[in-house]
Amino acid sequence: MRKDFLTTGFVKLDTLIPFSEVEKLRVLYEDLLNDKKRTEGLRSDLGGEEENKNTVEKITQIMRPSLIESKLSESMTYELALNHAKKLLGDDMELDFDMLINKAPHTNTPTPWHQDAAYWIKMPDKRSVSCWVALDNVHAENGCMWFIPKEDELLKEHRPHTKGGALHCETDTSNAQCITLDAGGCTFHDGFTLHFSRGNTTDGPRRALILNFRPKKMIEFEREQGIEHTGERKVRNNS
Template sequence: MNDLKISQKEIQFFEENGYLVIENLIEAETIEEYKKIYNDFIAGKIDVGENRRDLKGENKEAQKESITQIMVPSRYFNPLKDSEYYRKISFISRRLLGDDLEIDFDMFINKPPFSDAITPWHQDCAYWIDMPDKRAVSAWMPLDEATLDNGCMWYVPASHLKPMRKHTSTAKNGALVCEGNEDEAVYIELQPGSVVLHHGGTAHYSRGNTTNSQRRAMIVNLRPKSMINYERERGFDHTGENKVRNENASLTSHKKDIKKIK
């Protein structure tokens, strides 16, 4: 970790734009290890019970393959917690938003070949209970090259500095959706092992995967320790062990659960 440095320029870029790319954070050998673990989750070899959600896309074409979301994989495969990606992301997030940041929860989102389902425009903060401290960061790392065609991330620069956009709930899968379009956004194509981080208030989205290969992403969310406790005290921990259950499992239904107990 000694060689990992986040410059003042990078911190300033994140503050101003609400996202930041870190190239080549994790080396290829480690990515191969992550792929094996990831594939075991996707194949169901590591059972996560209700913390697996398979989401079909809205349109007819996208009904062929489901996007798979695995919530809190590190609970089911503990070594992830102390693994390189999680440690490095914790370090970077503390540099960006403060030393009190801790991992809140992690998830895997796999867009399989031809699973042409978008992740709709949204801001993560739209799903939260009313947090007194809104510092939060989400790290997104692909295990496959992330491209426009397989669903790389798009961000609206500086949207985290503006009032939160109005979100509506899609009847079908419960996801919250806000206005957003590609013309106001930037897309971030990434090599496996490179990472993009975004602020909890940054509007983002991804296209569906129209290619014949997978788009596997590992996502780690961090916020201040005191705010993680604040959530937990109110009965929410982003996992299948919540008191509040969501029958319409979806890509973002863990976030909908937060809304329900507000």
């Protein structure tokens, strides 16, 4: 896995957690999705802002959910993902932040092509890995991940795809790979790896838990500059 990750910028793990753990996480996940008061200030729609506030959120993002629901970080998922992150990039890797990203049924809103590093400040140590855990069976029709093998650590120019929505960049997608997963499986990807997912056109939800890891010193570097991954979504790093 380490060799493949360092070569392409992403890897797939068929099973990170057992289905019994998936079921526990789903309960916590749904409680957070349905509680707009408790998630206020951490919650947004990656699909963009709507004038009608009664509109269903297309791509619900809740940042740092374990800050308000400690049972999340107490689950085996966080420990197992951290163990893999250390094997991929070194023993100094630690959890920087977590987030929930949900695509509601029949919202059909893609997450555009982007590199996660565009959301982050520049750091002297660029090592990072995000663990994308599927809490539902994911495929092209409900929004599984697509990756383009990483060739370098160059960051493309990013801009918001829609007002208040996710960042995106222009790129050649001819080499993109569709990564399907069963619930409990995951992918690991680098911060400079281009990725995307289609909208959810199915009757069911597409629930994902994402854990981001980077060197402990780089987390301290971020916090010293006030970066806690809870604020406004914007381009922070365009070079």
